[in-house]
Amino acid sequence: MTKSRKSSVHRKTQETDILVDLNLDGTGKHQIKSGNGTLDHLLVQLSRHGSLDLTITAKGDLETGWHHTVEDIAIALGRAIHEAVGDGRGIIRIAHAFVPFDETLAQVILDLSGRGYALVDTQLNHELVEHLPGDMVRHFLETLAIEGKFTLHARVVYGQNSHHKAEGLFKALARALAEASRISPRTPDQIPSSKETLR
Numbered sequence: 112m113t114k115s116r117k118s119s120v121h122r123k124t125q126e127t128d129i130l131v132d133l134n135l136d137g138t139g140k141h142q143i144k145s146g147n148g149t150l151d152h153l154l155v156q157l158s159r160h161g162s163l164d165l166t167i168t169a170k171g172d173l174e175t176g177w178h179h180t181v182e183d184i185a186i187a188l189g190r191a192i193h194e195a196v197g198d199g200r201g202i203i204r205i206a207h208a209f210v211p212f213d214e215t216l217a218q219v220i221l222d223l224s225g226r227g228y229a230l231v232d233t234q235l236n237h238e239l240v241e242h243l244p245g246d247m248v249r250h251f252l253e254t255l256a257i258e259g260k261f262t263l264h265a266r267v268v269y270g271q272n273s274h275h276k277a278e279g280l281f282k283a284l285a286r287a288l289a290e291a292s293r294i295s296p297r298t299p300d301q302i303p304s305s306k307e308t309l310r
Contacts, residue, residue: 116292118194120187127171127183133191135292137164145169145184147177149243150251153281154184161285177247185251189227189258196223196292199309201299206290210283215270217279219263219287225309227257232266233280238273248277252284261291 116135123129141158143151146169158165167188171180196202207220231252235245256263265284267276295303302308 114197114200116195116197118191120191120194122183122187122190124183126175126179127169129169129180129183129187130167131184131187131191132164132166133188133195134164135192135195136162138162140164142166142168146171146173146180147243149241149277150177150181150184150247153243153248153277156278156281157285157288159285160282161289163285163289177244178250181243181247181251182254185254186258189255189260192255192259192261192288198302199223199225199304200302201294202303203291203293203295204303204309206287208283208286208290209268210279210286212270212275212279212282213272215272215275215279216268217266217270217276217283218268219265219280219283221256221264221284221287221291222262223291223309224262225260226262227260229253229256229263229265231263234267234270234276235273240273240277243277245273245277248280252280 118133120131139159143154205222210217231249233249238245270276
């Protein structure tokens with residue numbers, strides 16, 4: 112592979128200051144400081160199980176709650192994924208993963224299509240995932256897909272424990288993203304679209 116699939120995105124607003132460094136062809140190295148230990152843990156799963164090298168540092172107006180910080184991390188990370196994928200030449204493009212976590216089964220199907228769309232069912236609603244509001248998991252995944260310009264279908268098939276539901280979804284996302292962004296040994300120079308573009 113000749114092209115580096117690395118990206119760096121800095122998003123600074125009146126509410127947050129987010130820096131994301133991403134290497135799609137990494138080994139799962141990570142340094143993540145979001146300010147929320149639960150979100151850090153979920154993002155570590157994305158890095159480790161997706162073999163992504165990922166650095167995220169975030170400062171946010173936490174006195175207003177977690178919404179701004181979670182949303183802006185998802186925006187920056189989504190943009191970093193889109194930038195690292197580039198024109199998509201050679202990628203598998205479409206992939207899925209089922210991940211079991213004790214009593215929970217999570218499913219993610221994604222298409223690095225160049226079009227942002229998300230359909231997410233976390234079965235978390237108003238539950239807390241440790242220190243993270245459960246609905247922020249849904250919002251993070253939807254924002255990530257829209258800003259990353261990929262199609263995402265993610266759901267908890269069944270489960271009871273809120274931590275297991277959230278972590279199962281992030282592990283499934285990691286595995287599906289790793290496969291979809293993988294370079295095909297059979298068609299490494301082709302853009303996987305009959306239109307010859309993913310943009």
